Amino acid sequence: MKPKQRAAEESPVSINWSTGLLLGSSVQERTKTLGQLRGIFYDADSWSQMDLDTTVYCVRWWQPVPENTEGGLFWGTTTIEPGLVGDEYFMTHGHCHQQRNRAEIYSTISGEGALLLADAEGHTSMEVMTAGSTHYLRGEIAHRVANVGKSPLVFVACWPSDAGHDYETIATKGFLARLIRCHGVPTLLRNDANGS
Ligand code: S6P
Numbered sequence: 001m002k003p004k005q006r007a008a009e010e011s012p013v014s015i016n017w018s019t020g021l022l023l024g025s026s027v028q029e030r031t032k033t034l035g036q037l038r039g040i041f042y043d044a045d046s047w048s049q050m051d052l053d054t055t056v057y058c059v060r061w062w063q064p065v066p067e068n069t070e071g072g073l074f075w076g077t078t079t080i081e082p083g084l085v086g087d088e089y090f091m092t093h094g095h096c097h098q099q100r101n102r103a104e105i106y107s108t109i110s111g112e113g114a115l116l117l118a119d120a121e122g123h124t125s126m127e128v129m130t131a132g133s134t135h136y137l138r139g140e141i142a143h144r145v146a147n148v149g150k151s152p153l154v155f156v157a158c159w160p161s162d163a164g165h166d167y168e169t170i171a172t173k174g175f176l177a178r179l180i181r182c183h184g185v186p187t188l189l190r191n192d193a194n195g196s
Pocket residue numbers: 059076078092093094095104143144157159165
């Protein structure tokens with residue numbers, strides 16, 4: 001008799017709350033290198049002179065139900081390495097949810113970071129991320145995270161399985177401000193300001 005195949009939601013998944021490491025046979029992993037983040041960082045000259053194979057961040061996530069399942073949830077851990085492109089901190093690509101009424105929760109495990117939030121017009125605000133900080137991301141808000149510390153920034157996220165990811169909108173109507181290191185301090189600077 002064939003052994004019964006386990007559904008993804010029945011596969012054991014565990015998280016190490018000290019490191020954020022998510023383990024389990026159904027856990028998926030995606031790494032983003034500098035090269036895959038072309039056009040995301042403001043200082044394209046500095047970006048092009050760096051080793052484009054450098055890992056900027058890694059996401060490990062669990063999809064216990066198929067993508068687009070109404071009423072389901074996904075869960076993941078993102079680890080962003082410390083680093084700078086010019087004066088701009090290493091950060092995630094950033095996205096909004098395809099379904100704009102699908103919210104998300106982030107909670108920081110370790111490190112120092114900044115959560116950048118942009119409304120539909122691109123107006124950008126920032127929330128400080130530090131161990132234990134927990135953030136409610138409204139559905140219609142674009143979000144990206146920067147590591148402003150010297151060690152990896154690790155946070156967990158929980159989002160609806162039918163949220164979808166829209167990476168295109170922020171390319172044209174994205175964040176109107178960027179997070180730069182100014183005199184050693186993370187500073188939100190409007191894109192049209194004279195910065196760095
Ligand atoms: C998913 C959630 C996170 C991000 C991850 C990487 O809704 O917000 O898991 O996917 O932090 O960011 P990005 O912008 O590359 O998807």
